[in-house]
Amino acid sequence: MKTLISLCKSQSLQIINPKDPKFLKKSGFFFVIALIIGGYLCGYCFFAAYYLSKVGLLDLLPAAIFTIASLMALVSSVHRVEGTLIHLQDDAILYALPLSKRTILLSRLIPMYVETLLVLVVIFIPCMLAMSYFGNIAFDFYLRLIGLLPFAPMLPLALGILTGLIIHQISQRFRHSKYITILLTFAFVFIVYYYAFQMQNIENPTSIFEMISQMLASIYPLSQYFVDFLIHSDWIALLLYLAVQAISMAVIIAVISRTQANTTIKLTVKKSGGLKVSYQNSVLKALYKKEFRRYLSSVPYVTNTAIIYVLLLGVTIYLQFQDLDTVLQFLEIAEIKPMIVSALPLMIGFLIGSGTTTGCSISMEGKYFWQNKVLPVKPQTIFLSKILVNLTLSLPTLLIASLLLSHSLALNLQELMTVLILPALQAVLYSQLGLIFNIWIPHLSWESEMKAVKQGMAQMLVILSAMAFSFIPIGLMQTAVLPSTAILSVIAVITVIGITLCTIYLLKFASQKFQSI
């Protein structure tokens, strides 16, 4: 047990260490980012609670938050299997020590559980605040919620890890195992979201409350037990909820204890038929190719960024086969369609920003970073290669998504151009911002690529910037103080100014900062 605690401690020290000279700076950043995220979540929950309370559906908020948070936990735990649970750089050190495989794997599972729980708590706090503000909620409701939450991550984590392990086992049978992992992970995420979008098993709903309850339960059956105990104090529901969560955790601990430790690098040596001729490229092209290969070589890097683009394309394809007008009319919110069309460029801009690859592109260099300094290459060329990789992913996605959306939403030419051009400009801005943030806050001494991608403050800052650039104007559109076209024009002007300033910074000032990393 002592060993397990020590190992867990060492895992957490990799994230934040009080003896790190940058401890205060890092803690400050974490605090500020937590405040900003908390602020966003509060805004979202209060917004949702306001509308739900108006139609008497406030009780649905915890169930909806629980379902969404569980789905997110499921998907993110699939990503984290490779990089956190297996294939860590310290495998070679830990497996050489007199430690059981079970202890090592548990020391990685427990931080995953704690991290997921913390995320759930952070998500639920604004929900509780919003409910207490808009509803007449009894004190024992909060006690029941606090009692339910520690068990909430167990099933999503167990299912996610199991899926991740299966994907890992399958992909290891192929030479290009990383590409197979990426493909299978995308397929899994796609299936989960496709399933979540389907309104299946909804039989003769008598009210919107019942319909949404059934919908949530069909997406995630445990949400029914969660709500039954939380709202109706159904103790049998509680027992079922606890049993499913605890059993799933016990099963996954048993499974990972029996998983073959992967301590050696799989040597998939291709028989070479002599040297291939290597053709000369320009410096930029060579660096771009290197950067793209680096991107594709990392499963966490791809799955945490490209997944946004895949989902964007998935939703736009899905919408081709759905009659949006009918759905909106059924939900009695047909009048919001013009608002959806107005906000579309901003929503797409947010998604494009969330998938930015440059926010961790410097951090991902890790121990290889020294080569950037030794080679006779201008830092600006390195910057451009990283930005181009991001645009290679985002711009074609944007083009396809815009064309598909113009069909499904029957956009006119002006609307189509806005949906296409504004997010394209934002894609450029976010790739520059991501790079600048990462030059300011690099994290090169990571143990696992997952830590560079998921826990990088630069990546978080670029996502927060994308949120600010999208949600604040959408909020302003709601207030109807200014016409939507005026708001979009102002955002476009700000984006162009931002691109200009970032370009100047990257060309004139960023080199010095880059050299001092």
Add this chain to the structure above:
Amino acid sequence: MLKISHLTKQYNNDKGIFDLSLDIQPGDLYAFIGHNGAGKTTTLKCLAGIQPMDQGEIMLDHISLKNDPIAFKKKIAYIPDNPDIYDFLTGLQYLSLIADVFEIDNETRNKKIQELSQLFEIQDALDDLISAYSHGMKQKLVIISALIHEPDLLILDEPFVGLDPSASLTLKNIMKEMCAKNKMIFFSTHVLEVAEKLCTKVAIVKQGHLITSGKMEDIKGDESLEDVFMELTQHENINKSM
């Protein structure tokens, strides 16, 4: 000629290198020796442009590292003590990247890659991902990548660690050949016998300060380099304790 003038680089823990001045002439094979933490790697990293220096100047054939780092780096190659290279590339992809960056034409790069990979016996592994390479193979690949553009100055940090005897001998021969062609080599090592047999000049550092430097035969006289090194470093200790 490489001219290091008053190079200073200090870390937060007060370690580093202080006021180092050294000249390396064409044809010099210069050993840089000292205890662990004496400042050898820091000096080499400053020379390679990895660590920015606090004070001083480094000039190579009148090109300043500070003022024109790109032109400076085009004339040098650096081999680190730990071959952390892009392991998501194959050996050949890595060498092509380096050749592209140094703008080497197709004919020259192919000739050099063929020749050097055969010399270091890794031609059959060039199509494999570097992540599948052993430490020694990675080290060989770094050496090949450093030689591919025929640098005027080769900077090596503990180059023989991890190399098999055959590769070690090949590297020594290449180093000698380079010096015969008036190139410069500056390398750190803990293996004093190698430095003694191979090098024409030597510099000894202790706790960030240069103790002595010059021609090998002038420094060691009739003694072995090991004896001289121990004597000099202990003498410094005695001076400090007094």
